[in-house]
Amino acid sequence: MGARFPFSAVVGHDDLRTALLLNAVHPGIGGVLVRGEKGTAKSTVVRALAALLPELDVVPGCRFGCDPDVRTDCPDGPHGHGSERHPSERHPSERRPARLVELPVGATEDRLIGSLDLERALTEGVRAYQPGLLAAAHRGVLYVDEVNLLHDHLVDLLLDAAAMGRAHVEREGVSVSHAASFLLVGTMNPEEGELRPQLLDRFGLTVAVRASRDVPTRTEVVRRRLAYEADPEGFAARWAEADADLARRIVAARDRLKGVTLPDAELRRIAGICAAFEVDGMRADLVVARTATAHAAWRGAEEVAEEDVEAAVRLALPHRKRRDPFDEPGLEEDQLNDALQQGADAAQEPEDGPEGPEDPDDDGGGSSPPSDPPPPESTSDASDTSDAQNPNSTDHPPAPAPASTPSSTPAPAFRARLLQVPGVGEGAPGKRSRARARTGRVVRSSTMDGAGLHLLGTLAAAAPHQSARGRSGPGLELRGADLRLSVREGKEGNLVLFVVDASGSMAARQRMSAVTGAVISLLRDAYQRRDKVGVVTFRGREAHVALPPTNSVDAAAARLRDLRTGGRTPLADGLLRARRVLETERVRDPRRRALLVLLTDGRATATGSGGDPMRDALRAAGLLAADRVASVVVDCEHGPIRLGLAARVAGAMEAACLRLEELSADQVAGVVRAARAA
Template identity: 60%
Template sequence: MAYSESVRAAGDEAGFPFSAVVGQERLQLALILCAVHPGIGGVLVRGEKGTAKSTVVRALAQLLPPVVDESGARPARLVELPVGATEDRVVGSLDLERVLRDGEQAFKPGLLAAAHHGVLYVDEVNLLHDHLVDVLLDAAAMGRVHIERDGVSHTHPARFVLVGTMNPEEGELRPQLLDRFGLTVDVVASRDVDVRMAVVRRRLDYEADPGAFATRYAAADREVAERILTARDRLAGVNLDNVELRRIAALCASFDVDGMRADLVVARTATAHAAWRGATAVTEADVRVAAELALPHRRRRDPFDEPGISEDQLDDAMRQAAEQAARAEEDDSLGKGEAVPPNNGAGPQDPADGSAEDHAPNPDDANSPATGQDSSASGPDAPDRLDSDLPDRGADFPGGDRNPPGDARANTSDRGDRDPSGDRPARERPVAAPTATLPKPPRWEVPGVGEGAPGRRSRARTRQGRVVRATDDTSTGLHLLGTIFAAAPHQHERGRLTGPLAFTPDDLRGAYREGREGNLVVFVVDTSGSMAARDRLSAVTNAVVALLRDAYQRRDKVAVITMRGQAAELVLPPTSSVDIAVRRLTDLRTGGKTPLAQGLLKARDLIRRERTRDPHRRPLLVLLTDGRATGGADPVPRALTAARLLANDAVTSMVVDCERGMIRLGLARDVAAELRGGYLQLGELTGESVADAVRATRAA
């Protein structure tokens, strides 16, 4: 099948054309570079809803080169990995039909095999089970899948472009998993009226006649597809000399990224970008584009750190890297005996700066006619744009001088909302978290076995967890050994002498799987006058930040209730985006009396509403207070009564006593006793003390 035929076959499905997407040039470039060099490791697309994330990814599959396998040539596939998929469905498993029918051991490939030489797309990847994320990222890095399970040993190639999309409002991806994605792109809807008009107009035209709309952009898509194929063929011949390699290493070192994966990804991306623009050597412009795509998310070490690199930061890092490369080149020249300055009697020159066997070549050599590289390609106006690549874009795209996918500069369509500092859009401006040393994140879980949303806190019966035993319920998959053991005693009475086992429907056994769930963690924080002392409030805030970080890592939903004056206030409704909670903590108002009863009752009402909305997500109440109930009539009896109501509702709780001083009343301990939950003092907020306290908590 010719390449153009492959594209045309995909276009017959009348999907939205890749070339027709408006305002997402950076995302398009990142996907193109991964298509040119799949070894980059894929793209993570972060952005608000309604920004064409899924549309662009699905359109990419139509541009990939055809796949040649044992059945001949076929178009590359876009394989979607559902959030609720099982591990067997992803990596493959024993072919039970052939085992039970023919008595043969056979392997049934999974989604990773189907995505070979195509695109594996995971929508809402931040909601995917952690063990599935690890499996697919390992496969993307290794290019193969190896299975050792159920008596089956099997390996097969799985080279694909991994693309994940996510809405940060629904929870972040763990930092260690962020690093496994080669590139990351943050997408936002343009605030430019003309751009928004163009987006709506093209979508309406597509919905009116998908076939005609796809035909309109077929030539532009075909041109991009052919350039991807050409860039793939050119990739092996692109030269990455030591000058640019030193620049890459200096950039990664200046941003203090962990490990060496960043250096490799930047090098591969820069090489792919050079191949994409038709060059034979990597230049500074290629390195800058690669750094913009590969480094921002790798700077994030804490769940609440803001990802991203400002243009000023990148400019400074590029300048420092250039100076370091120049110094190294000068040292190399000195080491080769070229233009050696007089020693002035200072003794022999120190050769420790480098060996003459591995010096960066002269930059002039990289631009010499022998390399076929035009010297103008290294400047800011290097031919790395897509203006001419998508012919229709200039005609229909309002303000056709906007930076296209290949531009080394950032997309300017969303710069209208930048704050006065110019570093980030105002709506994304980071809010400073407490800077004091945070306590060790606690470890606790809700007693019993739940059936809630996937997470990492409490034990739960799940569809994707490890198999614990066989059960009569087959809804979570077949338990092969359990089924065989159930059928084995009946083979004689069923007349079996030789051949496959004889089974009946009554023999089927399901797999009881146990994993981990995320919980609803409700923080009730005392911000009254008795807590308003600066050191105490700072300690409480730090404790809540540590607990929120733990909730983030364990995939909990969180809510925050504050108590001050005469009422309790829900400052953060239940959400999976716990970094918002940290931001809210920086603007807490303090003072007044302590309406402890109102705070507990508001938490009870909230938990009851959430149980109706999501009955499987079990709650956990965390109360931070000194126990002094002073708000309202009969404050102390009312507070203890409210605590008993929560205990009767089987709410697992933890009380963190924030009382300080030589004389302590121990009121928070009385509240914990009524809640029948765990108790510890603020100064004891360590992982071990929390675990001990929870072990003493009654089982709910």
């Protein structure tokens, strides 16, 4: 394997390099989340960081890389000065480089936190712990590429470990706690889906990266990359001194960090800025304070100044100001300037009293920026998702914007009722419908179906036969018939296809506002459950695929902002177009089950064949039922006289039929089974 691309040779990405270097100075900041489009060298920069980290003194033979100068309760210990084993002398040590450990998207919980050592359990009959990737990453870097695609329960585990500095394992008769202090770096492409806000908040800093639009910059990027590919070793050698200088600065900043003071005025400035952004909880204040302290240490100062606070705010707050999944991440310059002014006012005010706050969080952390970092690039990640409106959509103005924006009246929204696909699937990990999976809780053991060895089931099957097999001494004698597999059940994400009636009968402003509000609420639910979403609209003469199925639910919200209404109601064409979309997706991703959500008043006033529009609509609905598509019809009919046409369509589709107001989980308890049981 050739030399890694040098950290110093990266062109641009000043914010990213700053955030990584600050965390290298003080991993307690909480790590870095790198958001950006594909092909922007996210992984290259992160992997290059490991070469800058100082070498470690470790206890020889310790699987957890413990520091010989720190007393710790290690499963391979005890270690460290003052431990019972070595009360008066330093533990023997050896030096090794800091590790970069990569967590693959398909990793299991056993691989992450460790598990029972099967070899020793089966051969020696003893319980022994086999460390996982968290142990390997201790005192190094844990890198998760495409962290937004990682199963949520794995993200929870690694973020908890990063926050506490320890990993706790309680499983299969093993109870172990070990140190797990590491620099956590995650990268993601927002087009492939977002992280939940709760998980976003657990990352200390976030950076948005984009390919430069500047021609000289792009030219230099290509020039350096080609030079590296032609001669990796020679290219790395040309940048070795620059990397070595950065490594020395990291060590110096770490030593200086403990002596950096945070004046009360700057602490009030931080509190004022975080209050101005109305961030939840106190984690943001703590992360900003630690990052500002590290930034001061990096530039060689003994005291935190306003410039350190501003640099920290640009890195620590973009992902914490989001009030809604569809809010754009990033900081607008005007908003930032207003917050900085409020922070400046707070910095000049004396504290009212001596009473200090309680410890609001258990996060560790300080942080420090890169050498004389340039002014951070804007971390705004606003993507241009505006779409050309349908040229024929001139009957009515656009429906009110469903997402909350300062310039628009938000459509009503509510906590959406859970819609599920019936049965048990085998689709992509998510949080909507039941699914057999390689991760999740073990529901039983099996001799045929399953993934991975079910240890207890295997041992239980073998135990009664040991005497007959003539076993003597420790361990068990196993045979093929004893083996049992783990059958796991978790949750899957689905394809949620919204089919929205945008015809004249739905065009009343109040009703369309309610419909778009309902769809936005369902989109929020899809965002949280890691679904793929698509939108089909029908009006006038035909239906249109407003949004092909995608993992980016905020793109769906953007398309709904431009939704035009008016004209006749080609309900049959809408259902047929949805059927074709589902057929295509079934070929592309056959394991992902679909849920069709039709929002309509049930009227049908247009048909491509010139026949009876309602009969054609019911025939199209019957085709969806024949395809066994799990469906929900949302009846949007309004007024004192109701024809019940949506219920007829639902009957033909063999779908559940809900009234618009019944989509609210606050008003209706329970779970809707979207179609007949599979």
